Amino acid sequence: MSFTEIEKTWYPEGVERCSLGKFMKWMGVLGVVALYGFFAMIVCFAYGLGVTGLDNYFGFGLWITFDLAVIALGAGAFFTGLLRYIIRIDELKNIINLTVIKGFICYSGAMLILSLDVGQPIRSWFGYWHPNVHSMLTEVIFCITCYLMVLIIEYVPLVLEQKQINKIPFLHNLAHQMHVVMPLFAGIGAFLSTFHQGSLGGMYGVMFARPYAFRDGFFIWPWTFFLFVLSAIASGPCMTVLICGFMEKITGRKLTTYRVKSLMCKIGGTMLLIYTVFKYLDTWAWINDILPRAGLTFDQMFYGMVYGKWLFFSELVLCLIVPVICLLTPLRKKPFFMYTGAILACAGVVINRYVFTVQALAQPVLPFTKWEIYTPNWAEWATSLMVIAYGFIIMSLSYRYLPIFPQEVGLNKK
């Protein structure tokens, strides 16, 4: 039997996949992008972060924005896990595997970027050894590393279900047993993930000397803590649907029913509506209380094109109200509106993470300083692209060899 024939025996039962040659070309393109990013990563490690576009004004830049964005969009994993295993919305079993892989990609990718972003990556374990319990970032370090382990535990049984691996009795039984205890890990994952999504928001909200980001709150948690959780669980399911739709477009095969996607979008939309209410209240309090207290006005929070008000209105109107309408009304039955809603919801969360990361730092707090512009350079873009390419590679391999879509066989019967 030729290698091409053998390779076909690795596919999930009863599905079709593109030719090995085509797949290798696709992987080759992704590999080139990943290698370029890997080169940039080595340059960063070798010469220091001076090779990036970051500076003493913008300690956080594209990397942190990217991290926060992918972690928010990856939130579909824990939230869908919660709904599937704890709240028991059975229909989500048709898309849960995809959310797990997406979550794994997003979190492992974010960890990769974080290891680049800290000036002394070899000291990263200090977060455990010398933790400052008052720091939101400590909470992030704890939860994000623990949750990545949970995601690995959730991903492993999927890998073990690969047709050839699953023939080994021990691994077959292991996968089965792991599935049995999955609700436990879904629960742990939901707990950890909620807290670090929140603490990522809390990171900004506690910066009381940065009026752009600072928020009052409840007990030790600033409002951004809750807003980041809500925006993540709103955009996460939407992102899952977008990935699923994108994969269907590329592969030309139906992977889940429209009903499942529509359900995910409805869940995302509902969360988005709740988020919208709280985000508007928060923005109102920010404009009328936090800013005047600091002696600043709403207009002073914006500057030029790159930090303009268009971002604010894009986030709060175009990417909140419009997707809520698209996702929570009968419009959702039409693919155009459902996908538009999902894209806008995800775009909104990216804008939110960007402005909290970059604009919060660009806004001059000292009256005699001025707005500064931050431009990420090739090293930051290349490494971010590397993580995206890495995600595509993991997803492509998973799709080709692992049975991640239970409905695929049935939906593509000729």
Next chain:
Amino acid sequence: MSGHKMEFPITWGMVIDIDKCTGCGACMASCQTENNVEPQREASNKLRATSWMLVYELTNDKAFPNHDIAYLPRPCQQCGNPPCVSVCPVIATDKNENGGIVSQVYPRCIGCRYCVAACPYHVRYFGWYDPIWPEGMEKTLSPMTSVRPRGVVEKCTFCHHRWTQAKDAARVAGKDPDNLDDGAYVTSCVQNCPSGALAFGDIKNPKHKVHELVKSPYAFRLLERLGTDTQVYYISRREWVRKLGDNYLKSE
């Protein structure tokens, strides 16, 4: 959520008379030498250059003949309620010692730059590259201050090593190291200011000049309304300068 104010029996503070400052930059130069700040390889990018003490130029934005300028030297403000301390994930920066100086522990810092983001005074600097002293210049290195590797955050420490030396000298002279004479411990920038614009001492000690200076009707602190409660005070008899110390609404 906004941390809490820390009080210490000794509170080292700096009082900067802006009206006396000529903007000569001697404070910046002396600070860099005293504290082993790497010779700047490319200082044209001001957002990358390291200067623990930085002199800002202030202007009243008026046309001649009403145009006026002022210079504002900015060391670490050693906040009583530091925005940078509570955020550090690894306790690499702390305010836990008598004197109220915000510390920075270089071997502990992981270089996440969260403190850089949290500080509105831009006093925190990151090591973007390996520090290099061109051949011969390593002779300028001071044994009193540790050098920093790349990838960690550094900042003004009010020349903390000078305090240690002053306490040692007091002990040798049979004096109380916790009740130093005025001027026994001053920072490098204060010592080297040619126009006497900078004063340093224990704000709580009535024997120290700064104790009175901070009570001046012309004294103000930077961004007071944010609640950082800094230990650096500024003095200016010009109202427009004082106004630039904080943000004000039009109605105020």
